[in-house]
Amino acid sequence: MEETRTAIVTGAGQGIGRAIALRLASDGFNVVINDVNQERADSVSQEIQQLGKKSLAVKADVSNREEVFGLVSRTHEAFGSVDVMVSNAGIAQVKPLLEVSTEELERIFNVNVFGVLYGIQAAAEQMKKQGSGKIISACSIAGYKGFSLLGVYSATKFAVRGLTQAAAQELAPFGITVNAYCPGIVGTQMWEHIDEKMAEYMDLNRGEAFKQFSEGIALGRPEEPEDVAQFVSYLASSDSNYMTGQSIMIDGGVVFS
């Protein structure tokens, strides 16, 4: 009988990460739920266990290299392999570029860029021993287009695209593929935060920024976390075995790359 495969999803306590975790569990994976927030991680892990699937919650901050390596070792100890690493955790920052402080720059690069690189490093260390694996990271439409007030956030997502391309070439000899997904305007807590901050900077009412951005979506509705999860399910499956180094738009038609 084929072994059950194991996936780690970072930042899976809510939003897109939670949807990805639930989808991978229904695809048959054991799923390790990582989040910096223990309560949220526990809650999603329990949700998966209630579906009769195996899951473990592991608190770790993806901006801490040791904690990311610890997350991978805990997963290996619990389930015997790490077949898919989804580096989904990310934070947003809404600020004019001229006002961004060094501390703010460091914070967002630490999570969105260093966190993705640590995910690649830690997962690859284990996957090289296995001779196979799939590394999947969160990019964004902002990884292809710099958005006003989201300039530094956009820069972090451009960086994810660069890391994905380089890691794909370095890890191909070990049977590891590396890809990224680029969501558009997804109604999660991240967008609650973006909307609130944009309202302050642009003198808008709450909800107007989200509405304005959503009006630019060709398919005519904001994205649901499940729209992203369905695509990540493909990236985690053997159907995507011949794809590597790609950061693919899953945005309902906002940015055409």
Ligand SMILES: NC(=O)C1=CN([C@@H]2O[C@H](COP(=O)(O)OP(=O)(O)OC[C@H]3O[C@@H](n4cnc5c(N)ncnc54)[C@H](O)[C@@H]3O)[C@@H](O)[C@H]2O)C=CC1
């Ligand atoms: N919401 C959107 O419209 C879009 C989101 N994305 C990306 O998708 C990913 C997920 O976004 P959402 O679900 O919307 O965000 P969210 O803010 O709703 O959820 C993010 C989760 O990550 C966790 N997290 C934050 N920092 C962490 C850290 N250092 N270590 C571990 N966990 C951490 C949070 O506790 C939270 O549970 C992010 O990388 C984001 O940049 C990309 C394009 C669009």
Ligand SMILES: CC(=O)C(C)=O
């Ligand atoms: C959060 C995000 O990536 C965008 C572009 O909305």
